[in-house]
Amino acid sequence: MTPGRPVPPPLGKPLVVSEETADPAPSAPAAAQGPPTLAAAYGATSALSGLVPLTVARRAPKEDDVEIEIDFCGLCHSDVHATRGEWGAQSYPLVPGHEIVGRVRSVGSAVDDFAPGDLVGVGCLVDSCRECGSCLEGLEQYCERGNVGTYGVKDARNGDSVTQGGYSTSVVVDRRFVLRVPEALDPAAAAPLLCAGITTYSPLRYFDVEDGDVVGVVGLGGLGHMAVKIAKAMGAHVVVFTTSEAKFEAAIELGADDVILSKDPEAMEGANRSIDVIIDTVAAPHDLNPYFRTLRLNGALFQLGLPPTDMPPVSPGALIRRRLSYAGSLIGGIAETQEMLDFCAEHGIVSDVEVVTARQLNEAYDRMVAGDVKYRFVLDTKTLQPASEKADV
Ligand SMILES: [Zn+2]
Ligand SMILES: [Zn+2]
Numbered sequence: 001m002t003p004g005r006p007v008p009p010p011l012g013k014p015l016v017v018s019e020e021t022a023d024p025a026p027s028a029p030a031a032a033q034g035p036p037t038l039a040a041a042y043g044a045t046s047a048l049s050g051l052v053p054l055t056v057a058r059r060a061p062k063e064d065d066v067e068i069e070i071d072f073c074g075l076c077h078s079d080v081h082a083t084r085g086e087w088g089a090q091s092y093p094l095v096p097g098h099e100i101v102g103r104v105r106s107v108g109s110a111v112d113d114f115a116p117g118d119l120v121g122v123g124c125l126v127d128s129c130r131e132c133g134s135c136l137e138g139l140e141q142y143c144e145r146g147n148v149g150t151y152g153v154k155d156a157r158n159g160d161s162v163t164q165g166g167y168s169t170s171v172v173v174d175r176r177f178v179l180r181v182p183e184a185l186d187p188a189a190a191a192p193l194l195c196a197g198i199t200t201y202s203p204l205r206y207f208d209v210e211d212g213d214v215v216g217v218v219g220l221g222g223l224g225h226m227a228v229k230i231a232k233a234m235g236a237h238v239v240v241f242t243t244s245e246a247k248f249e250a251a252i253e254l255g256a257d258d259v260i261l262s263k264d265p266e267a268m269e270g271a272n273r274s275i276d277v278i279i280d281t282v283a284a285p286h287d288l289n290p291y292f293r294t295l296r297l298n299g300a301l302f303q304l305g306l307p308p309t310d311m312p313p314v315s316p317g318a319l320i321r322r323r324l325s326y327a328g329s330l331i332g333g334i335a336e337t338q339e340m341l342d343f344c345a346e347h348g349i350v351s352d353v354e355v356v357t358a359r360q361l362n363e364a365y366d367r368m369v370a371g372d373v374k375y376r377f378v379l380d381t382k383t384l385q386p387a388s389e390k391a392d393v
Helices: 077-083 187-194 196-206 222-233 245-254 265-270 316-321 334-347 358-369
Strands: 037-043 052-058 065-074 100-107 119-122 125-127 170-174 214-218 237-242 258-261 275-280 295-303 325-328 353-356 376-380
Touching: 037 170, 052 170, 065 119, 065 187, 077 358, 100 170, 100 187, 119 187, 125 170, 187 196, 187 222, 187 334, 187 353, 187 376, 196 222, 196 275, 196 334, 214 222, 222 237, 222 245, 222 275, 222 334, 237 245, 245 258, 258 265, 353 358, 358 376
Parallel strands: 214 237, 214 275, 237 258, 275 295, 295 325, 353 376
Antiparallel strands: 037 052, 065 100, 065 170, 065 376, 100 119
């Protein structure tokens, strides 16, 4: 980390602005070039339906589009919340999935940076306004007009149709939001990098974690296990906090240098002033004050989980006395996601995954909610039923 600079500036890698993106009317929808393709999918038809076979209409690629044949899609906890309507009103039918890896099937006439056969990925975003301050800084996830999520969001550039995600055999995405997946990475195990990977990589990079820094990771699930691997690769000494002694061995196997039982006050006291930055991945409400006491001067705690109800209050004194930062962070921009994928390829990092078939999706959701997964489920889209002759959505 950079002493005295606990919150360094963002990476700020803007999207490449070509003559075409500088067009005075970039949001004008280009004419579709043909009929949509019907793709097999799995999704929810209501908050209570569970996941069922569906057929989704994918638009014919426009000039800037990339049509992707999906091979794998990771199962993120957000998918469970969204399909079950736990995050508010949802448009159904809804095909979830934003950890997409596959190969390019075809490209639009203006696409010269991707070609059929390329291994590519799509994460949590498929568009943004491309004009606001955040977008121009390459921070599309923080688009001031709201980013266009990969599923369940109205897509203004495509007739306000609701986006449908990656539990499907194909998807069509603007080239600016398509990532290049290095061939060195196993495609199934690389899929979770597109959400779990970038969500933990971005705050670690923002905090400039480097050799010798001490990184704490709270929670050892899909996000937590990626945080351990990525922080280790950045050269950090990694300390895992867990409420379960049963997870000690798993934490060490993942590369953690130390494990602390967070419900043991003595163990927490022993970690006083020992950590530079904490990546907190727990989505249930929990008391952060014991964690603040483990941070050194200028330390920071990044909260990545989004609890459904209020958290216990944070003690201002704990922050003030050590000039601590209590921060949040949301996935990452497109340039940073590409940087993360290249970093993972360079360091041989992928997610620990269990590949499931379409028929196992509902069981996988229940197991995810129960915390019974090491550490990410990934759908093999070859197990999807054939598409029907009429689109459900
Ligand atoms: Zn996710
Ligand atoms: Zn924007």
